Amino acid sequence: MIHFLKRAIADIRSNKFLNLITIITIALSILVISVFLLFFENAGRVIESWNQGGRAMIYLKEEFNADMLPQLKTKINSLGDIDKMVYISKAKALDTLKNSMASQTTFLKTLKENPLPDALEIKIRSYNNFQEVQTLAQNIKTIDIVDDIEYGQGWLGKFLKIFNLFKITGYAMCGFFFLMALFITANTVRLAFYSRMLEVEIMRLVGATETFIKAPFYIEGLIQGFLGGALGLGALLITYLMVSSGITQSLASYVYFDLRFLSVKMVMFIIFSSTFLGWFGCYLSLKQIFK
């Protein structure tokens, strides 16, 4: 193994330019893919915070009384995967309103009766799919005692539709850049192979197995993929550190926007993918050459 690693490093050194081009191409592709992923991760978090992590408020009709609560809870639980359910009586809702409005509550004292409805605040366990939330809300609304349900179906629904469309386009772009990097890696390996044709021929004639001949190329592919991935992520990190505070500050007056770098899990995934890309490009080329 050490022999193959040494061989691969020596081959990279002897073909510096070709290898550098491949690493830079992989790095650029990874950078573009990572930008999309960074955007989706942050946008997803912002939407989650807007959506309050899958919270919905169920408003109950006038005729509701506390005795109906256990039966209602059971019914709602049977309709979907509910994580948490909190009953907010109309009296408690009014108190909360008074507390939140502090000094501006004088007009509330003039009210002859409490205009707020009884409500149930629910937290949906799986809320990433807006369609699922929508279906659950519609089912809850069919319960007689339920007057209305609020879950961000207005602007948030529309926004999510646009966001999902953008996400699909983003994934397609990621796929395109992945294929482009794969094609270039495969081509580099082919060029490297042909430039070492004499060496390969001699290896065969002195009794080298196919594995012995191919191994340095695979290691070269893995190194190219890994370095390309690391370089792409490095470039993204530098850019992020330079612009993140500026973006957060300029958006702070409009929305709460906590821009974060890719999660460790995502960074690992990107590095693994780019390393795999290097290997797979090599595999495709060698398969074609050795067939």
Add this chain to the structure above:
Amino acid sequence: MIRLFNVSKRFGGKLALKNISLDIEQGEFIFISGPSGAGKSTLLKILYLAENIFEGQVLIDGMNLSRISSSKLPVLRRRFGIVFQDFKLIPTRTVYENIALVLEAAGKKTSFIKKKVMQVLRSTGMEKKAKAFPLTLSGGEQQRVAVARAVVGEPSIILADEPTGSLDSTSARAILDFLIEYHKKGTTILIASHDLHLMKNTIQGKNIELNAGRIIRTDIML
């Protein structure tokens, strides 16, 4: 050990070898002579399967070359030490690395490789050139490296295609003396060359003369 039965080889419509039948025993010194285009190199290439499409049968140590699987091919080739007409040294690797390649391909340990390579470098007088690259060497030196690479794996058969072709008489003699030394250890040696005069003055063995792809004479050189 090496048996050929009615071996023929065509390149397009042209017959390079026609009905060659041969029996070569372990430890023999075979000289294959004949003019250019006689089929000497083709015959050697068939033995190490650089030419793998031919008519007839070739058996090497009981292995039928027509039926050998691709996974067994490297094992077969490790039985041979091959000296190529054009040396076939890797220009981007040093003399040491070129020779070590044979042992690396056979999966030998680094310590063994180092010891063995230095040993053949000493015996070929190329010890001081271990770190040199082939293109910085003279033709004679390159051929000595090629011979060193051929013998380093201690093969049972050495195939040499025009090993003295491009060398002056002193260098040619040195190469042949080296091969003769290996022959004395029991290695079978097949040399293809057009230089019958040099061979007759140096080698004791069997001469197989080819012309236009046929064996026209077999005699013993004393």
